[in-house]
Structures are given as C-alpha cells and as structure tokens.
Amino acid sequence: MRRVGPVLRDAWYLSIPYFRSEEKWSALILLVSTIALNLSLVGMTVMLNFWNGAFFDSIQSKDWTSFTQLIFLYKKTAHGFLPGFCEIAAVYILVAVYATYLSQWLQIRWRRWLTARYLDDWIGDRTYYRMSLTSKLDVDGTDNPDQRISEDIANFVTSTLSLGLDLMNNVVTLFSFLGILWTISGSITLLGVTIPGYMVWVALIYAIVGTWLTHLIGRPLVRLTFNQQKVEADFRFALMRLRENTEGVALYHGEAEERGALNGRFGFVVGNWWAIMRRTRFLNFLTTGYGQIANIFPIVVAAPRYFSGAIALGVLTRISDAFGQVQSALSWLVSNYSNIASWSATVERLGTFHRSIEAAHVKLPDGAVRDQHGEAVVLDDVSLSLPNGQKLIEHATFRVAAGQSIVITGASGSGKSTLFRALAGIWPYAQGTITLPAGQSLFLPQRPYMPLGSLRRAATYPLDPASVPDEVLAEAMTACGLAHLLPELEEKRGWSQVLSGGEQQRLAIVRAVLAKPEWLFLDEATANLDPEAEIALYALLRVRLPQTTLISIAHRESVARLHDRRIVLAKGRIESDSTILAAPAE
Numbered sequence: 171m172r173r174v175g176p177v178l179r180d181a182w183y184l185s186i187p188y189f190r191s192e193e194k195w196s197a198l199i200l201l202v203s204t205i206a207l208n209l210s211l212v213g214m215t216v217m218l219n220f221w222n223g224a225f226f227d228s229i230q231s232k233d234w235t236s237f238t239q240l241i242f243l244y245k246k247t248a249h250g251f252l253p254g255f256c257e258i259a260a261v262y263i264l265v266a267v268y269a270t271y272l273s274q275w276l277q278i279r280w281r282r283w284l285t286a287r288y289l290d291d292w293i294g295d296r297t298y299y300r301m302s303l304t305s306k307l308d309v310d311g312t313d314n315p316d317q318r319i320s321e322d323i324a325n326f327v328t329s330t331l332s333l334g335l336d337l338m339n340n341v342v343t344l345f346s347f348l349g350i351l352w353t354i355s356g357s358i359t360l361l362g363v364t365i366p367g368y369m370v371w372v373a374l375i376y377a378i379v380g381t382w383l384t385h386l387i388g389r390p391l392v393r394l395t396f397n398q399q400k401v402e403a404d405f406r407f408a409l410m411r412l413r414e415n416t417e418g419v420a421l422y423h424g425e426a427e428e429r430g431a432l433n434g435r436f437g438f439v440v441g442n443w444w445a446i447m448r449r450t451r452f453l454n455f456l457t458t459g460y461g462q463i464a465n466i467f468p469i470v471v472a473a474p475r476y477f478s479g480a481i482a483l484g485v486l487t488r489i490s491d492a493f494g495q496v497q498s499a500l501s502w503l504v505s506n507y508s509n510i511a512s513w514s515a516t517v518e519r520l521g522t523f524h525r526s527i528e529a530a531h532v533k534l535p536d537g538a539v540r541d542q543h544g545e546a547v548v549l550d551d552v553s554l555s556l557p558n559g560q561k562l563i564e565h566a567t568f569r570v571a572a573g574q575s576i577v578i579t580g581a582s583g584s585g586k587s588t589l590f591r592a593l594a595g596i597w598p599y600a601q602g603t604i605t606l607p608a609g610q611s612l613f614l615p616q617r618p619y620m621p622l623g624s625l626r627r628a629a630t631y632p633l634d635p636a637s638v639p640d641e642v643l644a645e646a647m648t649a650c651g652l653a654h655l656l657p658e659l660e661e662k663r664g665w666s667q668v669l670s671g672g673e674q675q676r677l678a679i680v681r682a683v684l685a686k687p688e689w690l691f692l693d694e695a696t697a698n699l700d701p702e703a704e705i706a707l708y709a710l711l712r713v714r715l716p717q718t719t720l721i722s723i724a725h726r727e728s729v730a731r732l733h734d735r736r737i738v739l740a741k742g743r744i745e746s747d748s749t750i751l752a753a754p755a756e
C-alpha cells in the first residue's frame with residue numbers, strides 16, 4: 171500500500187477546505203447531524219443487546235407477560251425501563267433513513283463545492299491549456315482530467331463520508347460492547363491462571379490475526395485499483411476521440427487501426443481486472459472464512475459456561491451478540507480493505523492532479539510582459555520559443571496602429587500561429603513586451619471551437635445566446651452565407667462533425683460580426699473557403715466592422731492583398747515589414 175501517512179495527509183488537505191469555506195456552517199450542521207444520527211444508531215444497537223438478553227430470558231422462563239411487553243410495550247427492569255421492540259424498531263427505522271438522507275445531502279453539497287473548486291483551478295488562469303503544453307501524461311498525474319473531476323471527486327466524497335462514519339460507528343460500537351462483553355463474559359482459568367473478561371481477549375486476538383493477514387494479502391489491491399481507474403479512463407477517452415473524429419477515421423478507412431488500438435486499451439482493462447480478480451479471490455477466501463467462523467466462534471467458546479449452568483441462555487445470546495459486535499468493529503479494516511484500497515487510489519489521483527495544477531502555475535514562465543492599456547498593438551523585442559526551449563522567433567518588434575490592417579505571412583512552421591497565441595496571451599514561452607489596446611479584441615483561430623449544444627450557442631459563442639436578438643443573429647448568419655442553417659438554430663447536434671470546414675469558419679465570422687471587436691485577429695480563419703468566398707467575407711468584415719482593425723495570418727496572396735501592410739516571418743525573425751500597394755485598377 172502507498173504509505174498511510176501521505177494518503178491521510180492528501181485526504182486531509184482535500185477534505186478540510188470545504189469545512190472552512192463560505193459553506194462551513196451548513197456543512198458542519200449536516201456533518202454533526204449525520205454523526206449524531208449514526209451515534210444514536212449505535213446507542214440503539216447497545217439497547218438491543220440488553221433487550222435481547224431480557225427477551226431470551228423471558229422465553230427461557232416462559233414468562234408470557236414479559237414476552238409480550240418486550241415486543242409491544244416496555245418492561246420495567248431493575249435498571250429502569252426497557253422499551254419494546256416495536257418502539258425501538260420504529261425509532262431505528264426513522265433514524266437510519268434520515269442518517270442516510272442527511273449524509274447524501276452533505277455528499278452532494280460537498281461534491282458541488284469541490285467540483286467548483288477543481289473546475290476553477292483547472293479552467294481559471296487557462297491551467298487546462300498550460301497543463302496541455304507541459305504534461306507528460308503518464309508520469310505527472312495529469313491524465314484524464316475529466317475522470318478526475320467527475321468520477322474521482324464523487325467517489326472521494328462518498329467514500330470519505332461512508333468510510334469515516336463507518337469507522338466512527340465501529341470505534342463507538344467497539345467501546346460500548348467491549349464494556350458489555352467484559353462484564354458478562356466472566357473469567358476463565360487456564361493453566362492455573364485466571365483471565366478476567368476472557369471473551370474480550372479472544373475477540374482481540376481473533377481480530378488482530380485477521381487484520382494482519384488481510385493487510386498482507388490485500389496490500390497489492392491499492393495499486394491495482396489505481397491502475398484500473400486509469401486504464402478505464404484511457405479506454406473511455408479513446409472511444410470519445412473516435413466519436414469526435416468519426417469522419418476523419420471513416421475517410422482514412424482507419425477502422426481496423428482504431429479497432430486494434432481500442433482492443434489494445436481494453437486489453438489493459440481486462441488484464442488489470444484479472445489481476446484484481448485473482449487478488450480479490452485470495453482475499454475473499456480469507457475474509458469470508460473469517461466472517462463465517464465468527465458466526466459460531468463466540469458460542470463455541472462461551473458454551474462450556476452455559477452447559478455448566480454458570481450463565482443463562484439470555485446471557486449466552488448477549489455474549490454472542492457482543493462478541494460479534496466487538497469482533498466486527500475490530501475487523502473494520504478486514505471487511506473494508508478493498509473499499510479502503512479504492513478510496514486511497516482516488517485520494518492519490520486527486521492529490522497528484524491538484525499538485526499538477528499547482529505545478530503548472532509554478533513551473534511555466536510568465537510569458538512576455540503584457541500591457542493591455544495601449545492605443546496600438548506593439549511588440550517590443552519579443553522572442554518566442556517552444557516548450558523544449560528551442561527558439562522560434564527572436565527580437566520581433568513592430569507596431570500596428572488602430573485602423574491599419576496588417577497581414578502576417580511566412581512559410582508553414584515559421585511560427586505565425588505561435589505569435590498569434592503570444593498576442594492572445596496564452597503562450598507562456600515568450601520574452602519581451604507585448605502591448606495590446608484597451609479596446610475589445612477577438613481572436614479567431616484556424617479551427618473554430620464548436621461548443622456542445624445548439625447551433626445558436628455555437629453561432630453566438632462566447633456571448634450569452636440569450637443576449638443576441640433573433641433578428642440580429644439571423645441577419646448576421648444570412649450575410650455570412652449561412653441562411654440555410656437558420657431553421658436548425660435550436661438543434662443540439664455535434665456541430666463540429668455536421669458543418670463543413672468552410673461553414674464552421676463562416677460561423678466564426680458570424681461571431682465576429684456579432685461581437686463587434688475593435689481589434690480582430692484572424693489566424694487563417696477563412697482558409698477553408700474558396701478564394702472568392704474568402705474575399706467576400708473579408709469585404710463583409712470591412713463593411714460591418716468599419717472601426718475594427720484587422721490583424722490576419724494568411725497564406726493566400728489574394729487575402730494578403732486585402733490588407734495595408736505585410737509582415738513576413740522567416741528564419742526565426744521578421745524578414746520584412748512593408749506596405750502593400752493597392753492593386754492597380756483594371
């Protein structure tokens with residue numbers, strides 16, 4: 171097993187912030203109520219032990235009045251009133267139901283809070299993107315963030331509460347029944363030595379041996395469970411990738427390759443599962459055998475005193491019950507070993523993910539110095555490199571004033587898109603100073619992002635769809651050549667699969683027309699369209715957004731000619747920066 175200390179430390183750091191958060195009062199009230207109800211259940215179990223003794227005594231002494239009182243009403247005893255079974259059961263049912271209900275209530279509130287925190291940490295400050303730049307998926311705990319945020323958090327909350335409450339119940343049960351067992355078990359004389367409360371010692375030895383054996387056999391399950399969670403998530407992710415790239419795979423006739431890759435990933439799922447099965451079988455032989463023997467063990471050990479007449483049947487049943495309670499409380503680790511293994515793996519996955527999020531902040535450079543209050547786009551001695559340190563562009567300096575449109579060209583791989591990322595402020599491997607104007611900027615990448623949901627949402631992204639009036643949206647879509655899609659605005663489909671590359675780029679221009687930015691950056695944002703359509707869309711941008719300054723990255727000369735100025739990137743620097751002369755009228 172991973173060392174217990176680090177797991178507990180991780181679990182503590184994962185749990186405690188919620189109980190210190192702005193929701194701490196509701197969290198604490200729910201937690202305390204759940205604990206109180208669980209303790210009441212333990213109290214009622216103790217009461218049932220006394221009830222059992224009295225009940226079986228009434229059977230043994232054929233005392234009909236006591237028998238009926240103990241079922242339906244209450245019985246006065248030397249120590250006070252003993253409620254009837256009906257009363258105890260009624261209260262027990264009510265408390266048991268609400269103990270679960272309150273614990274589930276706490277679970278969903280806690281999960282909601284923790285999920286929000288992880289989403290903030292992961293999405294905020296573009297950590298998801300920074301992590302994608304640096305992560306080596308298999309070694310630094312950043313694989314499958316989707317699984318960690320959805321499944322692991324849910325498991326962590328549920329298991330922490332259930333295991334925690336269970337452990338507490340067991341400790342309280344243990345001490346309550348240890349007392350009972352001590353008083354009723356009597357003493358035994360072995361080899362001339364009198365051992366008081368001997369059933370307590372028998373229970374202790376029985377549980378210690380069981381726990382030790384279980385730990386010995388069950389230890390590898392922690393690593394195996396951890397692996398299972400990972401290979402399951404990897405398999406699901408591969409299926410998701412196929413779902414998202416149906417056309418690409420179909421066109422390449424890549425089915426056999428995909429099938430092989432999926433088989434390979436599923437092979438890991440099955441292989442690890444077999445290892446879990448073998449280990450669990452081994453463990454179950456021990457735990458089931460241990461549980462079975464525990465059913466009969468106390469009666470066998472206490473029987474000599476019953477047959478010698480030292481104790482009555484009621485005491486024997488109480489001894490058996492108390493021994494069972496003590497033994498099962500002491501064997502908490504034995505019976506929960508695989509749950510603890512799975513909880514510990516979940517804690518590890520969340521802990522490493524959290525540390526990776528923090529590392530993404532610490533280990534990445536801050537990027538170029540940014541000033542967003544200028545009047546122009548200014549690059550002052552900006553150098554860009556790749557994550558491995560390799561230089562891409564060095565000492566780039568230029569200024570774009572408002573109203574002047576420029577195009578950046580250069581061979582494929584010369585670093586145009588990386589410069590675009592640096593301008594957008596998402597490329598951390600940059601030095602120098604980048605000044606951006608205070609006005610609103612919009613960046614349109616080569617592949618427009620299509621969010622999940624309706625076409626309306628895709629068309630207005632990232633604006634709130636409700637904030638764009640129908641007629642404005644319809645007009646913009648019509649102007650951009652997408653009138654045929656208007657009847658489907660409310661349809662929820664995988665739009666990145668359905669729309670053609672050109673249509674997706676038209677949709678990106680719709681977004682620009684709606685957002686009306688003062689500065690519009692386009693990274694080959696119309697390159698999937700035919701040259702005429704590309705020119706028409708640029709003309710549309712000019713008419714619809716007369717106040718907007720365009721900064722484009724483009725390969726086609728026909729697009730470059732729509733701008734006032736051209737910057738050419740080559741050999742890792744700005745090779746030329748020149749005015750584009752208007753084409754002579756034909």
Ligand SMILES: Nc1ncnc2c1ncn2[C@@H]1O[C@H](COP(=O)(O)OP(=O)(O)OP(=O)(O)O)[C@@H](O)[C@H]1O
Binds near residue numbers: 580582586588
């Ligand atoms: N996240 C990354 N990690 C490692 N290398 C990267 C990363 N992003 C870009 N590169 C590398 O940086 C170089 C420049 O890429 P970039 O996309 O900026 O070129 P480009 O000029 O826009 O090319 P194209 O015209 O083909 O779009 C390429 O060699 C690319 O492989």
